[in-house]
Amino acid sequence: MTEPADTGGISLDDRLADASGSLSAAERRVAEVVVADRELVAFGTVARIAERAGTSGATVVRFADRLGFSGFRGLQESVRAELSHRLLPAAARIRRPVSNDLVGSLGRSVAASLERTLRHLDPGEVDRAIRLLAGRRRRVFVMGGDAGSGVAHQVSVHLSMLREGVEELVGGAVEVGRTVARSGPDDVLVVIDLPRYDRAVLDVVAWARGRGVRTIAVTDSSLSPVAAGADVVLTVESHDVGPFDSYVSALAMGEVLVAGVAVRAGRSAVDRLDALESVWVDTDALSD
Template sequence: MRKRLGDLSPAERKVARVLLAGYPAAVFETVATIAERASVSAPTVLRCASRLGFKGFPDLQAALRSELDARTASPISLYESSGSSEHSTPERPEGASDPRLGAALSLVRQAMSQTFDEVAPHEFNDAVNLLSDPRRRVHVAGGRFTHLLAQYLGLHLTQFRDQVHFLPDRDVERASFLTQLARRDVTVVFDYRRYEADKTVMAEMARERGGKVIVFTDPWLSPAAAHADVVLTTQVTSDSPYDSLAPALALVESLVAAVLDRIGDEGHERMKVSESVAKRTGLI
């Protein structure tokens, strides 16, 4: 819907904005209620749905129901529906030695390609600009599994820039961490289905303090994305009930390379100093 806003008429854009502002509940309102909120006619609501590629408004609602089911999917539900299209097995590459390895490779290739094709260049560049700004502190946070991605990003950034902080594990330290969010900070949140409420609160608090927020999430969008300045979505398709984080890791590595390139000589010098300290203290 966001991508198609430019294709809509001014009246239809009003409808789309009402739906986006009240996502997801607004889509399940009656056509008359949506029209009233957007200050347009009921036929305009129907035309908006058609312009977005749906057969009608009920078709749009059905698509949203399917999307919400996907957003709340768990490994158990994905396992039980492993025969569905979301986890269907693609054709095995010719010459693959093992059917399972071949199928997994195809899925990873497809997910990687789709992820990089769908990342908006301006979003990626905005993330690079924010993370390479030496005036800004960087805070990184992830969830049950994605804390690994948060640490991976943060540990790389610490090699060539100052003021990189990780969300603490203990409650008291975490509360202190959140109280320090400020206007010049960049908060990077990783939140994939099933989404964690504290990540949304963290993004919301960061925005309330005037800071910038970068959210890594899946195609169904974490609620934290509503508070983000930059949203980087990655595909999660895999050959198991568990979502794949391989495309997200690849995007993180691309982001790290771009940030280092943007920082330039200063980052290189910081890396040399860090290496020297590590050698002197016997860490390497």
């Protein structure tokens, strides 16, 4: 059984976020293993984790203690409990008992997740992201993993309504590769990727970084694979509120970025929206 001190109502991601600034280089490598490979932590040994992180077993134990767990066993039990919940397929989640007040219960869960996301935001990081996205000489590429593709599409559409040079990266490796091949240090890539992380997205991020492209990562942890080496990391919660994970916080983050770009773009964004509206009216494209 996990001891009370090891749960305390604080999620592992929150513990990692709180401790990230005080971790040694070796402990940070352990943290990266914990974020990237929960299964290894849940079912592996101290020695295997130490080997993966390129450090000692003692460092793994110290890392667990630093997060507030009673040694490695406490960390391992916490990860196992999290996995047993996260890895439930939708078909199993939908069979769980639900509150009689379904709307109220889910509403409170979503509201709490959104509140925690916004409360933990670093205003400086948000401002850096907005400045990158508002730079008129920069091309902006937007890409989402399987879990973040819907949010990525919406962010791409809204940004393209405010400024030129916005392109959503979709399709296979060949198609995306053609676009990445013409990117450079003056460009920026927004990546929205949540568990379970999409290998294809990580490959694209690596290609783009190799070409000097500035990267903005919207993900669930500052230690997630997509955050490694990013110029800006914006973390959001993605816990489930029903059969599927909720992307409300990720969408809210996208809305924050879009709103910020609109403010910084100022008159040019107004003129662009006016031009779009004029075309829609002239072509009777929309029905009021």
